[in-house]
Amino acid sequence: xxxxxxxxxxxxxxxxxxxxxxxxxxxxxxxxxxxxxxxxxxxxxxxxxxxxxxxxxxxxxxxxxxxxxxxxxxxxxxxxxxxxxxxxxxxxxxxxxxxxxxxxxxxxxxxxxxxxxxxxxxxxxxxxxxxxxxxxxxxxxx
Numbered sequence: 001x002x003x004x005x006x007x008x009x010x011x012x013x014x015x016x017x018x019x020x021x022x023x024x025x026x027x028x029x030x031x032x033x034x035x036x037x038x039x040x041x042x043x044x045x046x047x048x049x050x051x052x053x054x055x056x057x058x059x060x061x062x063x064x065x066x067x068x069x070x071x072x073x074x075x076x077x078x079x080x081x082x083x084x085x086x087x088x089x090x091x092x093x094x095x096x097x098x099x100x101x102x103x104x105x106x107x108x109x110x111x112x113x114x115x116x117x118x119x120x121x122x123x124x125x126x127x128x129x130x131x132x133x134x135x136x137x138x139x140x141x142x
Contacts, residue, residue, distance in 0.1 A: 022053070022074035025125050028066040030136040031083060033111060037063020038138075041085030041111070048122065051077035060085065072132075073125045081121035083136060085111045114142040 027045065031038045043065045044057035053074050058067045060083070073079050089108040094102025115121060115138050123134050 016134050020076075021102075022076050023126070024056075024069050024072045025075050025127070026067060026069040026072050026129065027123075027125065027132045027134060028064070029136065030063050031060050031065060031136045031138070033085070033138045034140050035137075037051060038083070038085050038111075039063070039087075041083060042069075044082040044084075045073040045079040045123070045125075046082065047073070048078045048080055051079075053077065057082075069129075072101075075125050075127040078122060078124045080119055081123055081136070082116045082119045083111055083121070083138065084109060084116045110139060112140065112142055 031041065031043065038060050041060040041064060043056060043060055044055055045053040047053050051074070056067060056071050056073050058065055058071075060117070067073075086107045087110050088105045091106045091108075093102040093106055095104045109116075115136075121136065126132055
């Protein structure tokens with residue numbers, strides 16, 4: 001009987017110790033554009049109302065991103081995802097800065113605005129560490 005009482009009390013303590021407060025979580029995954037890994041870029045997670053808190057994110061390198069838990073989005077929240085990447089356009093313009101400037105290659109944002117400033121990409125961050133892997137396959141004309 002005493003063992004049963006102790007077991008019940010331990011169970012109550014364990015259940016009572018669980019917290020539902022949001023905590024920062026690690027998020028990771030792959031990002032492709034036109035079926036190819038995005039070589040360099042950024043990914044940003046911005047909370048969607050009624051959730052609040054700071055935006056978080058990180059770099060995309062060779063088609064992968066990994067945002068550490070200490071700077072990651074909060075568990076239980078829904079987030080808008082923005083993906084950006086810049087590449088050289090091949091278009092040349094005169095370098096008007098300094099003397100003998102030559103020509104400059106103009107960079108371009110090649111990820112469509114449907115994935116950044118007008119993004120409709122959304123994720124919900126899980127409290128379970130292994131459930132926050134999100135892959136994004138972006139197309140040229142969404």
